[in-house]
Amino acid sequence: MLDLNVLIPPYLLGLAGPTPCAGLDEIFVGDEAQARLAKPLCARCPVMEACGQWAIEHNERGGIWGGMTPKERRDSTRTPAAAEDCGSETAYRRHCALGEECEPCWSAQAVRIREDRERRLALEHAGPGGGSRSGYYLERVLGLPYCPNCRTAIKDASAQHKTKRRSQRLAAVPDTPEPAEEPIDAHAPAQAAA
Numbered sequence: 001m002l003d004l005n006v007l008i009p010p011y012l013l014g015l016a017g018p019t020p021c022a023g024l025d026e027i028f029v030g031d032e033a034q035a036r037l038a039k040p041l042c043a044r045c046p047v048m049e050a051c052g053q054w055a056i057e058h059n060e061r062g063g064i065w066g067g068m069t070p071k072e073r074r075d076s077t078r079t080p081a082a083a084e085d086c087g088s089e090t091a092y093r094r095h096c097a098l099g100e101e102c103e104p105c106w107s108a109q110a111v112r113i114r115e116d117r118e119r120r121l122a123l124e125h126a127g128p129g130g131g132s133r134s135g136y137y138l139e140r141v142l143g144l145p146y147c148p149n150c151r152t153a154i155k156d157a158s159a160q161h162k163t164k165r166r167s168q169r170l171a172a173v174p175d176t177p178e179p180a181e182e183p184i185d186a187h188a189p190a191q192a193a194a
């Protein structure tokens with residue numbers, strides 16, 4: 001039973017044609033009698049192994065997947081392969097793509113992000129001036145006290161920004177318009193000469 005509208009399992013991508021269960025939801029989610037009809041179709045499916053593994057990994061509770069009923073999947077000795085590399089960046093990205101929650105992967109990713117920010121902050125401190133505006137923001141997201149050099153850099157940047165804004169505002173003020181001249185009425189009678 002495949003719900004292609006929600007998610008396309010990777011094992012279906014690149015297949016030359018539809019799998020035997022395509023369009024047959026009623027027998028793939030039906031009762032035992034219908035399961036007996038579904039299983040032979042799975043048996044000749046080119047992705048049967050991967051389909052069953054997918055259902056186990058995603059804890060699919062209903063329907064026939066990879067030729068197995070829900071009970072057969074629960075009893076299966078196959079373990080979720082996804083758990084093997086949990087904690088790695090690859091596993092984290094896979095969970096994201098599949099919309100899955102995984103606490104070990106989320107914690108490991110948070111550690112990686114923090115380490116990356118700390119590494120970037122060290123580079124900012126090693127640069128000219130011993131600190132920078134980026135360093136200030138990195139200290140902020142890392143919850144660290146601001147160092148004097150980064151503080152100075154953000155103050156300078158803020159002062160420069162204000163000066164620039166002020167000159168932009170002044171440049172945007174329109175010049176005082178010239179007073180309009182009296183309109184000339186071409187049809188007015190000519191002034192009689194005195």
Ligand code: SF4
Pocket residue numbers: 001002019020021022028041042043045046047048049051052064065066067
């Ligand atoms: S193994 Fe069965 S349920 Fe899975 S894709 Fe193939 S036919 Fe469909």
Ligand SMILES: [Zn+2]
Pocket residue numbers: 082083085086087091092095102103104105
């Ligand atoms: Zn994980």
Ligand SMILES: [Zn+2]
Pocket residue numbers: 125130131132135136139146147148149150151
């Ligand atoms: Zn700093």
